[in-house]
Amino acid sequence: MNSAAKNSLIRKGSAASVVLLIVFLAAWQWGPGLLGIPSFIVPPLSMVYDEFFRMLHVNHLMTHTAITAAEVLAGFVIGSLLGAFIGYVLGMSPTAEFALSPYILALQIAPKVAFAPLFIMWMGFTVYPKILVAILIVFFPIMVNVLSAIRTVDPDLINLARAFKATRAQIFWKIEFPASMPPLFAGLRIGSTLAVVGVVVGELVGGNMGLGYLLSFGEGQANTPMVFVTILMLTLVGAVAYLAVIVIEQRVLHYLPTRAFGGV
Amino acid sequence: MSDVVRLEFRNVSMRFVEATGQSLTAVAGVSFSVRDGEVVSLIGPSGCGKSTLLNIGSGLYAPSEGEAYVDGERVEGPNAHVAFMLQKDLLLPWRTIVENVMLGVEIQGLPITERKRRAQALLENLGLAEFLDRYPHQLSGGMRQRVALARTLAVDPTVLLLDEPFSAVDAQTRIVLQRELAQTLKRAAKTALLITHDLLEAVTLSDRVLVMSRRPGRIIDEIQVDLPGRDDPIARRHEARVNDYVSRLMDRLDIGHDSLNTAGASA
Ligand SMILES: Nc1ncnc2c1ncn2[C@@H]1O[C@H](COP(=O)(O)OP(=O)(O)OP(=O)(O)O)[C@@H](O)[C@H]1O
Ligand SMILES: [Mg+2]
Numbered sequence: 046m047n048s049a050a051k052n053s054l055i056r057k058g059s060a061a062s063v064v065l066l067i068v069f070l071a072a073w074q075w076g077p078g079l080l081g082i083p084s085f086i087v088p089p090l091s092m093v094y095d096e097f098f099r100m101l102h103v104n105h106l107m108t109h110t111a112i113t114a115a116e117v118l119a120g121f122v123i124g125s126l127l128g129a130f131i132g133y134v135l136g137m138s139p140t141a142e143f144a145l146s147p148y149i150l151a152l153q154i155a156p157k158v159a160f161a162p163l164f165i166m167w168m169g170f171t172v173y174p175k176i177l178v179a180i181l182i183v184f185f186p187i188m189v190n191v192l193s194a195i196r197t198v199d200p201d202l203i204n205l206a207r208a209f210k211a212t213r214a215q216i217f218w219k220i221e222f223p224a225s226m227p228p229l230f231a232g233l234r235i236g237s238t239l240a241v242v243g244v245v246v247g248e249l250v251g252g253n254m255g256l257g258y259l260l261s262f263g264e265g266q267a268n269t270p271m272v273f274v275t276i277l278m279l280t281l282v283g284a285v286a287y288l289a290v291i292v293i294e295q296r297v298l299h300y301l302p303t304r305a306f307g308g309v
Numbered sequence: 310m311s312d313v314v315r316l317e318f319r320n321v322s323m324r325f326v327e328a329t330g331q332s333l334t335a336v337a338g339v340s341f342s343v344r345d346g347e348v349v350s351l352i353g354p355s356g357c358g359k360s361t362l363l364n365i366g367s368g369l370y371a372p373s374e375g376e377a378y379v380d381g382e383r384v385e386g387p388n389a390h391v392a393f394m395l396q397k398d399l400l401l402p403w404r405t406i407v408e409n410v411m412l413g414v415e416i417q418g419l420p421i422t423e424r425k426r427r428a429q430a431l432l433e434n435l436g437l438a439e440f441l442d443r444y445p446h447q448l449s450g451g452m453r454q455r456v457a458l459a460r461t462l463a464v465d466p467t468v469l470l471l472d473e474p475f476s477a478v479d480a481q482t483r484i485v486l487q488r489e490l491a492q493t494l495k496r497a498a499k500t501a502l503l504i505t506h507d508l509l510e511a512v513t514l515s516d517r518v519l520v521m522s523r524r525p526g527r528i529i530d531e532i533q534v535d536l537p538g539r540d541d542p543i544a545r546r547h548e549a550r551v552n553d554y555v556s557r558l559m560d561r562l563d564i565g566h567d568s569l570n571t572a573g574a575s576a
Contacts, residue, residue: 199399206412207369
């Protein structure tokens with residue numbers, strides 16, 4: 046694609062996006078009324094907007110958002126580091142992989158969010174059980190991606206390094222580790238959205254902090270606009286996490302040919 | 310070219326155990342040697358064990374029987390005297406061209422300034438001076454193969470093992486690359502073993518051609534190429550006797566097929 050065609054695509058695409066956004070917001074504002082949907086089922090945009098400012102003052106919306114965001118960050122970072130580390134270890138040691146694979150498979154199949162009540166019983170109404178659920182849920186996609194990346198490095202590349210008398214550590218740092226970067230980042234993208242899921246489930250199950258708590262609080266009050274606001278804030282937290290991964294990915298994987306618009 | 314032997318295979322056999330548990334003899338009793346500065350081609354039907362011999366020579370496989378020597382030393386593992394180049398360029402996509410060329414010398418621990426100097430000089434010789442800081446995906450297939458050649462030469466091996474280095478590039482680029490290889494080998498006075506399926510390439514690039522039988526691979530013929538201009542394969546193509554050599558190789562390969570049917574049954 047030449048740059049003129051690319052620019053015109055960007056222009057047309059962004060114009061369409063803006064139009065779509067306006068149509069969507071208008072439909073949200075006036076659609077429920079026109080269709081006779083009561084506002085406790087789908088509150089119109091203006092109600093959600095007002096509720097947002099009310100929550101800012103009355104419900105400490107930003108404090109809850111910050112708590113959730115911090116839990117997401119902690120769970121995502123720790124879960125990613127652990128997942129990548131175990132992925133590299135298992136990737137380099139087939140024996141360890143063979144010994145551990147049944148347990149890993151079982152844990153992978155088990156629905157991770159189901160551990161939330163257990164963790165809360167163990168650790169009480171603190172931030173830790175929420176972080177732990179996030180760690181657990183983030184861990185697997187990253188570990189699996191790293192492991193299979195190490196497994197699928199072209200053996201001829203390894204032989205090339207071996208023929209230059211590379212040590213095991215050199216093979217890892219010069220070949221295997223950089224080769225694992227694209228799959229690692231694919232795992233991190235998935236992990237960044239899953240971390241939000243893990244944290245929210247943890248907060249829904251117990252405690253009086255975070256956006257998950259506001260969700261159940263709003264539900265208890267039958268305050269639909271509050272639930273809408275909270276969902277929007279959660280989406281925002283997830284989007285920031287995802288975008289952060291993409292920004293880092295583009296710096297690390299700068300050597301890859303630019304994919305036209307596979308961006309997000 | 311001196312009489313010093315740079316690469317030698319003594320009675321080398323290689324058996325693999327297949328997934329089914331059966332053993333497969335890839336090469337059987339192969340002996341030959343390559344003298345200093347000599348370029349020798351190895352031709353033979355697919356699966357006859359040419360790449361296996363290359364892996365033994367570079368110390369990646371240990372032969373089941375016999376031994377390989379490089380510079381008079383028995384090959385017991387990867388060593389700094391040999392370097393190989395394959396059909397695949399094996400360039401690392403996350404390294405720039407110059408960084409790719411430096412891979413071997415970097416692993417071997419050369420100081421950074423010396424690495425850079427060598428890589429730049431080699432790339433300049435191969436006409437890639439403008440591409441030092443590009444990434445592999447920005448280069449054509451022929452250029453990438455040139456980079457792979459530079460990476461092979463950067464470790465300054467005495468023996469180059471080349472496994473169908475140009476079979477993945479288009480016919481015109483191949484002719485250019487063949488000439489570059491021939492000139493580079495001549496200029497640096499390197500010893501090389503070249504595996505190829507291209508009989509014309511074997512004749513125009515080498516001093517000697519070894520012909521292998523079908524599996525289990527044995528050396529069934531050795532043809533001295535008495536043509537001028539080993540450093541100019543394009544000029545060599547115009548030699549009338551090139552065709553004689555090529556047809557002789559074709560004949561030998563056919564005989565190879567026949568002898569397999571009897572030899573293969575008893576193996
Ligand atoms: N690591 C291995 N394990 C098992 N069998 C192998 C291994 N490497 C090679 N072989 C077998 O040895 C035989 C010779 O293989 P090799 O790659 O040396 O052939 P080749 O002459 O290079 O063929 P080609 O011209 O197609 O490249 C083949 O039958 C192959 O299947
Ligand atoms: Mg081969």
